[in-house]
Amino acid sequence: MQLIKRFRIPTISLLPAFPLLPAFPPLPAILCLVVASSCSGDLPQAAGGANSDASRPNIVIIYADDLGFGDTGAYGATEIQTPHIDSLAAGGLRFTRGYASSATCTPSRYALLTGQYPWRKEKARILPGNAPLLIDTAQATLPGLLRQAGYRTGIVGKWHLGLGTGAVDWNQAIRPGPNEVGFEESFILAATQDRVPTVYIRNGQVVGLEPDDPIQVSYEENFPGEPTALDHPELVKMGWDHGHNNSIVNGIPRIGFMKGGQAARWVDEDMADTFLKEAQGFIRERDPEAPFFLFYSLQQPHVPRTPHPRFVGATDLGPRGDAIFEADWCIGQILATLQDEGLLTNTLVIFSSDNGPVLNDGYLDQAVERNGGHSPWGPYRGGKYSLFEAGTRVPFIVSWPGTIAPGVSDAMVSQIDLLASLAHLTGVPDPGTDSQNIWPALSGRSDAGREHMVLEATSRTAFRTRDWVYIPPQSGPPVAKNVNIELGNAAAPQLYHLESDPGQTRNLAEELPQIRDSLMRQYQEIISSPGTHQTP
Secondary structure, three states: OOOOOOOOOOOOOOOOOOOOOOOOOOOOHHHHHHHHHOOOOOOOOOOOOOOOOOOOOEEEEEEEOOOOOOOOHHHOOOOOOOHHHHHHHHOOEEEEEEEOOEOOHHHHHHHHHHOOOHHHOOOOOOOOOOOOOOOOOOOOOHHHHHHHOOOEEEEEEEOOOOOOOOOOOOOOOOOOOHHHOOOOEEEEEOOOOOEOOOEEEEOOEEOOOOOOOOOEEEOOOOOOOOOEOOOOHHHOOOOEOOOOOOEEEOOEEOEOEEEOOHHHEOOHHHHHHHHHHHHHHHHHOOOOOOOEEEEEEOOOOOOOOOOOHHHOOOOOOOHHHHHHHHHHHHHHHHHHHHHHOOOHHHEEEEEEEOOOOOOOOOEOOOOOOOOOOOOOOOOOOOOOOOOOHHHOEOOEEEEOOOOOOOEEEEEEEEHHHHHHHHHHHHOOOOOOOOOOOOHHHHOOOOOOOOOEEEEEEOOEEEEEEOOEEEEOOOOOOOEEOOOOEEOOOOOOOEEEEOOOOOOOOOOOOOOOHHHHHHHHHHHHHHHHOOOOOOOO
16 A cells, blocks of 8 residues: 655745654664663763753653554554654654553543542543543642752643633633643643634633634533534534534534634644644743753544645545644654754653544544554554553653663553652652652663553553453443444453453453452452542
């Protein structure tokens, strides 16, 4: 199959033209090994750069949305080209057993930023666009801890952790939000691209809002006279399959109802460029005396998949493949910006995804029909929403050129542990959450990561430890029919040995009752223990 079809990136007014190929080569492996071997102690020594303090590198977390384990070349994809992610992996540490905490987006983001298991928080579920802030403003957070360490902190991109206290007036300052839980600067979309309100929010203020055209948002009923996909299908340019038939914005039907704010509404096809420009600006406007933390939260390849026209046709897989290709290009531009600013050798870059993949997630964009031989889930079973392995096992790459030696690690690592690990790296006291300090594994100095963890999918949980996964009896349908994904639900317990059976085809629960019961007891002990968090 032809991968790239007469494709080029023209110059556009928003961003300068950049080459398609990686803007920087990975450091030669032998050089990285020499530099890494000269380090001593638990904290690596930086190889120069804008900030000379080795324990305070700049930190950039690049977080994809619905990107599966098998969606990039570094993890085996052959029908989508991802040269920049692949280059990041070649020059960094690629984890084969890296996990999101949940198989859906809001819980995973909550866990990454707070270090707390999302199943401990009753409302840590997929939130509507007008939900109140999920994170307690007194709670320890990753950006809050890094601010203690002297970091300038910022988030650009998807938020989806709620805003305000339950009755948001979108026409006034929106508080609390990212700026009240540790981020000094924020440029976000409130929830997801398929949910209203379809506006950008900078530091609590809707961007481009005109006072005489106020925004109204509801997830219960439509506003009089506002068209929806059900009563005005002629206005729709992207067909919906399930769950996306409310207000129409830019020809795309959404979840929820919205009125007003015409001048403030985003253009979907420009979203990737808009977020990229903001992220680059945050890096370039840095304080030379202080390190920075950037949470670059991509919206791709979540639905609706709306790549810029210059990326349409980049792959043979349709909008989903093109959106992944676009995301890879954006990542390349962030890495090029770090290089241009002289920051690569003192910047820790962590790349991952919030959950596993989904093809048809509510729009008729031919993601299923054009998927061909591509395997977004890699060798694993399930996907987004699923307790099976592909729901939470995701790409996980850690790069710090000149400090972390390139390689591949089989250590089991989780996004929930970034809080404790980065607190340790930067010298901040551990706040005492579910997060564990696994910095030795993340930095490649140890093969031992997490011993075990509880994974979550739409409020259901499973227990993962070493080579095993135990799924307790779960009610509900075995398959989510709308998205055609196996959910992992079964009336009887399930036990799988993942190293010999990565596709989870053989349930060993009845054959190995001692292992099953041992894992069940460990699982029950964890979920029955109280969750704690402390104020920094």
